C-alpha cells in the first residue's frame with residue numbers, strides 16, 4: 001500500500017507476542033510498509049509495570065509505539081495515528097459518516113470483542129477470572145451480528161478495508177483459542193481471508 005511519508009528511523013513497537021492488540025499494530029505497520037523495531041515486553045514477568053515502561057504508558061499496557069518524538073499507547077489510537085500520518089487517506093476516511101462508522105467499530109474492538117471472545121481466550125490461556133460460558137455466549141451474539149454485516153459488505157464499513165477491519169481482525173481470528181468456533185460464521189471467515197490476502201499481511205507469530 002502506498003504511503004505519503006516515511007519515518008526517519010524505524011518505528012519502535014513495544015509488544016508482547018501473544019497479545020492480539022500488539023499484533024493489530026504490527027499488522028498495520030506491515031500493511032503500510034513501514035519499518036519497525038520490535039521491542040519485547042514480557043507481561044508475565046511484569047515488564048509493563050516497571051517505572052521505565054510506565055513513562056511510556058501510565059496505564060502499564062502494551063502496545064506502545066515510539067515514532068521519533070511521538071510516544072503513543074492504545075492499539076486503536078495508534079492505528080488512527082499511523083493512518084493519519086503515513087497513509088494517503090483510504091484506511092481512515094475523512095468523510096464524517098464514514099469516520100463515524102470506523103469509530104463505531106473501534107468501540108466494538110474495545111468493548112464487545114474484548115469482553116467476549118478475547119476474554120474467553122484469556123480464560124483458556126491464563127485462567128483469567130471471567131465466567132467462560134458467559135463470555136463465550138457474548139462472543140457468539142457479537143459474531144452473529146458481524147456475520148450479517150459482512151454478508152452485506154466485504155469489509156466492516158463498506159467496500160474497502162479501513163482501520164476498523166484491522167482493529168477487529170486479530171481478536172476475531174483468535175476466537176477459536178477461547179473455545180469460540182467460527183464455523184457458524186461463513187461471512188466472518190471470508191472477511192478474515194480477505195484481510196489475510198492484503199499485500200503486506202503478517203500473521204501472528
Ligand SMILES: N[C@@H](CCC(=O)N[C@@H](CS)C(=O)NCC(=O)O)C(=O)O
Nearest residue numbers: 019021043060061062063074075076
Ligand atoms: N485499550 C488498550 C488496552 C491495552 C491492554 O489491555 N493491553 C494488555 C495486553 S493485550 C496489557 O498490556 N496487559 C497487561 C496488564 O494488564 O498488566 C489497547 O487497545 O491498547
